[in-house]
Amino acid sequence: MTAPQNRRVLITGSAGEIGCVLRAGLYGGGRTLRLFDIKPQAARPDEEVLAADIGDTAALAQAMHGIDCVVHLAGVPREGAWDAILPNNIIGTYNVFEAARNAGVKRVIFASSNHVIGYYRATEAVGISEPERPDSRYGVSKAYGEALGRLYADKYGLEVACLRIGSFRARPQDARQLATWISHRDMVELVRCCIDAAPFHFLVLYGVSNNARNRWQNPDAATVGYRPLDNAEQYAAELETIKPSAGDPAADFHGGAFCALEFTGDARRID
Numbered sequence: 480m481t482a483p484q485n486r487r488v489l490i491t492g493s494a495g496e497i498g499c500v501l502r503a504g505l506y507g508g509g510r511t512l513r514l515f516d517i518k519p520q521a522a523r524p525d526e527e528v529l530a531a532d533i534g535d536t537a538a539l540a541q542a543m544h545g546i547d548c549v550v551h552l553a554g555v556p557r558e559g560a561w562d563a564i565l566p567n568n569i570i571g572t573y574n575v576f577e578a579a580r581n582a583g584v585k586r587v588i589f590a591s592s593n594h595v596i597g598y599y600r601a602t603e604a605v606g607i608s609e610p611e612r613p614d615s616r617y618g619v620s621k622a623y624g625e626a627l628g629r630l631y632a633d634k635y636g637l638e639v640a641c642l643r644i645g646s647f648r649a650r651p652q653d654a655r656q657l658a659t660w661i662s663h664r665d666m667v668e669l670v671r672c673c674i675d676a677a678p679f680h681f682l683v684l685y686g687v688s689n690n691a692r693n694r695w696q697n698p699d700a701a702t703v704g705y706r707p708l709d710n711a712e713q714y715a716a717e718l719e720t721i722k723p724s725a726g727d728p729a730a731d732f733h734g735g736a737f738c739a740l741e742f743t744g745d746a747r748r749i750d
């Protein structure tokens with residue numbers, strides 16, 4: 480049931496891949512959605528739109544007005560040049576948390592990524608208490624966002640949930656995603672649970688479906704009542720062979736292809 484105090488929800492990056500699915504899935508249910516994206520969007524009833532960049536602090540201040548909960552998706556959604564990561568994922572994420580604090584917003588749900596722990600061995604399960612092990616500049620930017628979230632929870636009392644999203648796709652595409660896939664409906668449900676949950680302090684959750692091959696331990700899922708429904712295993716027969724060869728860093732670590740990008744290290748030393 481929707482907690483009445485979290486009815487007014489701001490989604491940054493609302494015109495992106497995940498944003499469009501959340502917009503459709505969260506629509507209604509007594510919520511008003513405020514959509515924030517550089518790409519102009521047309522508002523439906525119970526929606527408000529703002530076309531602006533998260534680098535624009537005045538626009539963000541305006542966007543936060545009267546908001547109960549922010550779902551922060553905006554940013555570069557994959558590995559990229561530092562010139563792109565810095566303004567969007569580092570400065571932009573700071574701007575969002577700071578605008579939320581200044582406006583008295585209660586809750587921020589931050590779209591983090593599994594690439595925060597990308598360089599753990601794929602043969603090992605990983606939870607939320609291990610040190611970060613990012614596999615990319617993108618992964619570092621998400622680890623930074625989680626640290627910022629923890630700061631804003633501890634110092635300023637915001638409620639913060641960081642979602643380490645796996646492979647968000649309509650259906651899984653390769654063998655790795657048999658473990659890392661999150662379906663559209665499970666993604667909507669995860670965010671809905673985080674919006675509606677009773678007050679919390681700081682949570683880290685893996686955004687993953689109920690996959691038989693899942694390697695991510697998700698203790699905070701129970702706190703918000705997230706129970707994923709989909710299981711990538713139904714695609715196993717067709718996807719099992721779509722994988723990098725052994726010895727390729729893309730095969731050996733949780734982060735998959737991100738780990739192989741620009742790789743000049745010594746995989747044997749990554750224990």
Ligand code: 15L
Nearest residue numbers: 556557592593594645646647
């Ligand atoms: C992510 O964080 C990316 O946004 C997405 O493009 C996928 O690569 C996904 O992780 C993944 O790990 O499959």
